[in-house]
Amino acid sequence: MDYPVIIEEDFLPYVDDINTIASECNVTVLVTHSYRKANFGLNGQLRPPGRDERTPHLIGHAIDMVLDTPSGICDSQCTNPEKSCFFEGIQNITGLEYGNGVFNDGPIHIANNLWENGSTQKWDDLYEKNQYNCIIP
Numbered sequence: 001m002d003y004p005v006i007i008e009e010d011f012l013p014y015v016d017d018i019n020t021i022a023s024e025c026n027v028t029v030l031v032t033h034s035y036r037k038a039n040f041g042l043n044g045q046l047r048p049p050g051r052d053e054r055t056p057h058l059i060g061h062a063i064d065m066v067l068d069t070p071s072g073i074c075d076s077q078c079t080n081p082e083k084s085c086f087f088e089g090i091q092n093i094t095g096l097e098y099g100n101g102v103f104n105d106g107p108i109h110i111a112n113n114l115w116e117n118g119s120t121q122k123w124d125d126l127y128e129k130n131q132y133n134c135i136i137p
């Protein structure tokens with residue numbers, strides 16, 4: 001099933017950065033998931049993310065992706081020069097986090113963990129705004 005890519009407007013500048021890096025590294029980003037409703041389980045996920053985890057997906061500040069590279073589709077496990085280029089580019093963007101430390105295979109996860117400065121208020125505000133107003137078609 002195809003879903004639209006849904007993000008919070010605050011995250012758009014980061015997506016623009018991701019697009020620029022992808023272009024410079026000769027890869028195409030194929031988004032597999034973005035914003036999620038709370039308690040929406042993905043295939044293979046043991047339990048759906050709830051509010052307590054403050055995942056960036058629940059506020060539209062994360063995207064999961066695979067990369068279409070000259071040598072084929074590349075996920076979080078594969079290695080090739082284009083993916084290395086992309087990874088290094090992402091690492092250079094302040095505020096972007098590559099991987100989530102939970103899933104070691106499958107799609108690449110890139111997020112902006114804006115609440116890790118010690119304040120959860122911004123996350124909570126976006127959660128209230130988006131979880132009750134953003135309908136996934």
Ligand SMILES: [Zn+2]
Pocket residue numbers: 057062063064100108109110
């Ligand atoms: Zn993710």
